[in-house]
Amino acid sequence: MLSNQVxxxxxxxxxxxxxxxxxxxxxxxxxxxxTDSQQEAENAHLEHKALKAEFESYRREMTNRLEDSSEFLEELARQTDHLRQNELEKMPKHGSLTDRIIQLEDEVDRLQIENRELRTHCDDLQAQLLHNSVECGRSLLGNGSQPSLAAELNGTNNGGMDEQKLLNIIKEQDIDNQKLRNYINGKDFEFGIFVS
Structure with missing residues (x-):
């Protein structure tokens, strides 16, 4: 009995x-x-934080560029108005001077239009980046099948504006602004000679 119990x-x-x-x-x-899940969550959090910082830095850079361009165009408009009000009244018979001032006014108008287009492109890019940031945040903890915001920022996904294209537009804008500034400076020099 005990054996069976044992x-x-x-x-x-x-x-x-x-x-x-x-x-x-x-x-x-x-x-x-x-542990693996916690590590993946931490990595996703760090990636999202880095992407957010990158986006904020890029947004500030674009905003500063647009503000600088707007201020420059405003200064050009003031200079043009000054030339038109003073030099045309002093020398109304010089058709070549009038033509140059008209050309300068047309150039300012063109640059203002380009500046508005650039601002629109920047707004579109910011909206796209914000949208992609939200989508990236939703997919960071998923299976990784969605495109990352980093790829969007690099312009590798379809449907978004290429960052390089926007930077090229800004570079062309800066070149045009510099040409117009040189043109203004040259015109002031001509006016000084003419008046003396």
Whole structure:
């Protein structure tokens, strides 16, 4: 009788030991999965933070460029108005001077139009980047099948404006502004000679 009880208890002990070992294995696997998930979440958070900082830096740069361009165009408009009001009244018979001032006014108008177009492009880009940032945040913890915001910022995905294209537009704008500034300076020099 006692022998049967001992045998039964030994079997129960072996079964319990096996179940305990299996439970420990499952706990280790779950702990490993939890650690991996926490690491992925941390990596996703750091990536999102870096992308957000990159976007904010780029947005500030574009805003500063647009503000500088607007201020320059306003200064050109003031100079043109000054030339028109003073030099035309002093020398009304010189048709070549009148033609140059008219050309200068036309150039200012063209630059103002380009500046508005550039501002529109920048607004579109900012809206696209904000949209992509939200979509990236939603997909960071997913399976990675969605395109990342970093790729969008690099202009590698379809549907968004190429950053290089926008920078080229700004570069062309700066070149035109410099040409017009040189033209204004040259005209002031001519006026000084003419008046003297």
């Amino acid at each position: 045998t039964q208890l030994e079997r129960e002990r072996e079964r319990t030991t096996t179940e305990l070992s299996d439970a420990k294995d499952r706990i280790r696997r779950l702990q490993d999965q939890l």
